[in-house]
Amino acid sequence: MTSKLNSLERDARVMHLNEQLLEIEQRLIPTGLHVFGRAAELQEKADLLRMVASFDRPEHGTRALPKLVAEALRIENYDALLHDSAPSETKEVIDGLVNQAVQKFCEAGAEAAADWLSSQAGVDIDQSLPTLLLLGKVAEQLDSNTELDSLMSALRGEYIEPGPGADIVQNPMVLPTGRNTHAVNPYSVPSQLAFARAKHTAAALLQRCLEEQGHYPRAMALVLWGLDNIKTQGDGVAQALWLLGVRPVRDALNRATEIEVIPLEELQRPRIDVVMTVSGIFRDLFAPTMALLDKAVRRVATLDEPLEMNYVRRNVQEKMAAAEPCDFDDAVTRVFSNAPGNYGSNVNFMVMDSQWESEATLGDLFVTRKCFAYTRDSRGRSVEGREAPHLMNDALSRVEATYQNIDSFEIGITDVDHYFEYLGGVSKAVETRSKSRPAIYLSDSLSPQVKVRTLQETVRLETRAKTLNPKWYEGMLKHGFRGVAEIENHVANTFGWSATADAVEPWIYTEISKTFLLDPTMFQRLLELNPHSLRSLMKRLLEAHERGYWNPAEDVLETLRERLYNLQQDLEVSA
Template sequence: MHLLVRENRTLDEQDEAEDLGLPPADLVVLSFTESDLLGLLHAQERLKGASPSLQVTSLARLRHPMSVDLYLETTLAQARCVVVRLLGGLDYWRYGAEELAAWCREHKVPLALLPGEATRQGASTPASMPDDTRLAELSTVSEEIRNRLNGFFQHAGTGNMEHALRLMASLSGQGADDGAQPEPLPQWGLYRTVTGVPVEKVTAAGRSDREATRLPSDRVLRATLVFYRAHLMVGDIAALDLLAETLAARNCTVEMLFVTSLKDPVVAKGVAEALSRSKPDILLNATLFSSRNPQGESPLTVADAPILQLLQPGATQAVWERSPRGLSRSDLAMQAVLPELDGAIATLPISFRAEAPPGLPAARVPYLPGIRQTADRALAWARLRYLKPEQKRVGIILSDYPGAGLTQETGHVAHAVGLDGFASLASILTLLRAEGYQTGHAPLPQPEELVALLAQTAPRPLFCVATYRALAAGLDAAFMASVTQAWGEPEQDPCVQDGKFHLRAIELGHLTLAVQPDRGRQADRKALYHDPDSPPCHAYVAFYLWLRSVQRLDALVHLGTHGTLEWLPGKAAALSASCAPAVLTGDLPVIYPFIVNNPGEAATARRRLGAVTIGHMTPPVMQADLSPDMQALERLIDEYAEADGLDPRRGALLRKDILEKASRTGVLSESGVRPGEDDEAEALARLDAYLCDVKDLQIRDGLHIFGQNAPKAETLAQAIFQACRPQSERLQSEAQTSEKQSALLEEITARIRQSGPAEAQALLAALAGRFVASGPAGAPTRGRLDVLPTGRNLFTLDPRALPTPSAMVLAGKMEKLLLTRHLQEQGEPLTRLVMDLWGSASLRTGGEDMALALRLMGVEIKRAESTGHVTGFEVIPLPVLNRPRVDVTLRISGLFRDAFPDQIALFDQVVSAVANRREPPDWNPLAASAKGLDGEARTRATARIFGAARGTYGTGVEEALQTGTWADQAALGKAWLEGSAWTYGGGRDGGQDADALATLLGQADAVLHVQDHAETDMLESPENAAHEGGLAAAAAALGASPALWHGDTSRPDTPRLRATAQEVARIVRGRLANPRWIEGMQQHGYAGAAELARGLDALHGFAATLPERFDQQFDMVFAATLGNEACDAFLQRENPAAREAMRARFADVWQRGLWHPRGNSVAQVLESGEQA
């Protein structure tokens, strides 16, 4: 009998091993919480040698198993008592705790393992601890001793810490136990009130003078700052004090409340009551995690005021300055992701950890630029509460893809995913006028008038260069130097004429409506595209300076998903004062209506702009149905099914007729029939399945208008209901009877109808300086009922739990389908795969793509029992896996890189573990590729995570496709390779290795991109072609021809897998050339016409990058648009710029040989621009 060994790894092994070199001592205390360690050191000083020697150590530096082993051999060599306080429980330091317990038992050293969380139910005695019996089982001291020690640490303070040291000394045999019990201290309370200075006493500077605030002269704003009692006990609150004093000097009284934990019911109740009494205008929260209780309630929301999350990274300032991420993996979760559940608004860091020897605690050092900007942001949000609507100056910004420049209008102004931008703007104007905002005296412009004013009128001279220079001198010097270095002097900017910047903007009373300019383009754009330090151009900087300093805005509304501001250079989170988004927004409150199904990009806006992202509804949907020629085929197939077996002669005639008609219309090739391989029966089966696939395709029926109800709520509710049924236990149990089904449909419909009004109210609340409730982001039609109603500040999943258990299960379905289908279609098993991973999809699905990659490599996930967080993995032995492992390479998006550092580290560890296994080469191709290699050669051979350079986004193909600056498919493939050649994981953080990527892609059997919901498709945007098609072009440029797969998990229980070219053809038939979809878009005028143009651009992108030809598809789209008299007239009337863009695009693909049109009228339309 042979035992199968399962290799286990923990995430702790991703950190570098280090020898802290700390000297041994009698008493050793370890904790993740530096206030514990600082408190002990202060107590030790007060005891003045009356206590045995003490060594304290931060567990954050002892994550790697080898670090733990070295620590046991050195620092613990003379230990006589050890105490460990584990924030998060055993699973956060499991290897260390178990090894330490074994060492203490072997050496008969007293050991107490304590929980790091606060006692439950607000107990004032140490008798109750958070339940983790494993800590008690590993400890060697009695439960009574553990409870006392726990109480000393929980209540903290110098006295309790002195008692803790005395008790530890007695355990070490150096003194008697005096029996002291923990001294309860207030769990929450008022530390101090810093009184604000009235407006008339404030020096006129910046936005602090009376004119800028526009507040009554005796008005003093109120803020409440909530922070941990533990920091107060050790005197580590210099940054908090300084922030409070900065606010007080600028017209704001600050109450500073200390708490043990906002999750403690007693503390939560007390804080809620205090906020109800004080009624602050702004809340500043310096606690970690989310303050929500199991019922989803937070004491901080009682004040109905904005909550600013105060960032205090655990790194030193020097480390933070070098980091493109801004926050460590743990800080990202504790200080960004989880506070977002409370609706918190991001700020700049206000302090950093002081320099200290490795493993030793350090106090925090204030960061003055962050404190100033955080104070500015707090005051700006607070002012919104007291300015009357008619006083407020609000800017509403529309995006422009691609950027229009000075004279060219592209037909894409106000583009936003799933949103009619101009209709939404008109809706918001109506809402604001009704609320009392100053919108001028004339009738409000209708959507078509807004189009004429903002899209079809030349930019206006708004901002003189001399004023720009004067104001820019007040911006961050390093940032402005980079702008000038990249773009020259302001006078050289293409948007400058006659000494003035020309911008697209109009004013309606106190409202400024403007179009965001292009961030900058120049002839040598290729050289700049992947430079993470490439700043925006002068016109872009001037635009935001004009809004802030000339228009003197009080708030900024960025309308729809998404603009370019949040994608400018800078850190991913915890921005510096030099990061472009922070420089340009300054203190302006940013309110960002955002489509509810895009959690990743919403998170980017929240973390980089400090935005309140108001989720809005997705567009209405409908089934595509079939075109007349496909309906005729469907009827013939039905006739054949009836005749087959009853009338063989008639069946044979029908079969021949069906295949001839399908071939003539191009449907046969689209259905995936393989000439010479599939017999007639197989061909008919594929054809029938394809017709059903197109017929059942879910497509948009128009666009959403912000703040308005979906016009076809019942249809959308039915789509959501059908998506939910297979996967929701709740729906399965409630949908047993027709009556319950009807009730459930009514509930879904009601939530949809609540969404429009909720969006409008959330916008008004944000502009009024009130709290906007948080809500999850996700795809409604994937069964996410919890995202409805919309109108909430979007939050995402805790990345530490990804991939989730359900994601691992659902990925198993795609794993089986992919392996089976690839073998059937290609004739060989899948051994090497390149996957295209996106951040938003990972957040929507709980990490299904990553789960699929792990399953293909033969790995299972391990989790913490208490939290569900991923703690490690297990490599499945080949006899159990019962198939070869797949060597998986990931091409990650920039958003995935920023949002998922833990998953990157996890996958890199998996690669290392699988590469080190001794298994047959044909069963473990990854290990075979690294066999016999050491050092740098092995590091390069095991690189399996690639993406864009740090701080950049995209693939490098987007710009080439947009501008037409590409010669052939090989050039696009080269651009993708150059833009994706940076490696991640295993200490490779952003190193460039194009050769390694080229080798892996050249050897790949297949590439895969998975689409996770049906509210969008691959022809929605040219960006899809840049990623999915760019990957294919890169493979072709290397002389490789991997299978190109497009996965579809919009119905997770029944995933689909199609050839990428087949999916393009399906979407063209089902949506892009579908008269029903076009009619829906025509209801939205200018915006609808722009959607038609974007679809053509996306088709062009795939035609340029994929090996297949799409002549049939271009014919169909042309016939449905420019070749259709009614549609062409619509384009000419509503959006002539989009119509011209489509004409130019058709002409370009024709001239490049990507399209050989069949119609004779095509040439006349494309060459003359006239209607067909």
């Protein structure tokens, strides 16, 4: 019995490892920096086209190539396969056919690719050709680049053609680049498509919480960014509404200004209390949306429902009955941002400058910067930017999970410092106020299958797919000085997740040191290309050790310290 159990455990681990390897292999990553005015290279273009072809696009009358292939092969459970994270030979067959079709398209065009799909998989040409013709338009726009021309026109004070801003995979109409990016009508957020997408994301998020915690989270803290919600037309907003169990109602002008409660019978779960920390840009661009979110929380808090099925109502009632009671308006406040005219939490600056003594300081700074309430009182009067640290502290003290949606294939949680600034900052604030570390989740809602990962899983994936991936760092090193700076930036942002969430496993720092600092050839390359970023990289790894996040062998520390000392001496001499 024991040997059989061990065999089953072994097989499960092998399957899990295989799943992780496939995820890394299929991850779409940039293989270099964007060079202003330069069109996409062939392989990058093929990868983008493959992802563009993976989604239904009803606005263009096209269907996803993987779905067409699955239907032609009479695979009836394809949607279920998409949401199943386990490896599948069927999925591999479908993906292989789609990849070959896109390759055929790049070589010979849309009609040749449609003929190939028809002969190899039995896909109806009338079904696949519209999708492939759309790819033709996208490919043509990827081959063109008007960025330099537009820059010169702007410098001359001339008109620049406007265009939407979004991820290319999500909305290919952002092409061609070089246009004057415009935002969205705030009253249109969330769009109907975003709300439909959010249903699956919210369900996957809560299912992950249920599986890991054994219960639904009593309250969650969400991070909402302005640019992300512009690009997705309100994915993050829609996810917050789904967690609360409400849907937006549109008026005669198609403006989302009212809320409709989703019955518990339809929802089939409790309503989750949601604390929303929004960026300064979101505050500036989406004032009507902030009012909608506040209205949603207030509406849910007043529903006559069992407390075990309405966590908003339960938390509000507990707050109003506490030893230090408050009125309904204060107890129901859930939307927080910066003071008017201010932006950011500054957690990233404090981490990057190493100007912090304890991790709790980072959480305190986040609340200090983001504790300004945006709500309306019971009389309907607007309350914008009222400093309310006591209300934010109380709301965060009940949070059991924090969450942010990732909206782009190109920008991940180690590419920029704002992810650990916001999600890391609010998570640390929750930890110090609830006396318990919250579960931290991120979702990738741009994939055909919704994927919810823990923060640690996401850090591991980003590290394997980018920082330690030769395809990624060699692509960066092609850019010389700037490429080394980008590598150092990734390591610094990875360290940010140690500081705010202790989410970086020690092996990551070990492998980074082996790859970039202990390998003599690589060290010399970095030294010649950008000694200043190399110095910062070494100092960051040594800081990780000094703060207790990494405990390498003593000889490794000695090597790093010696090389850092020698490099600093050389830089001082050459200064």
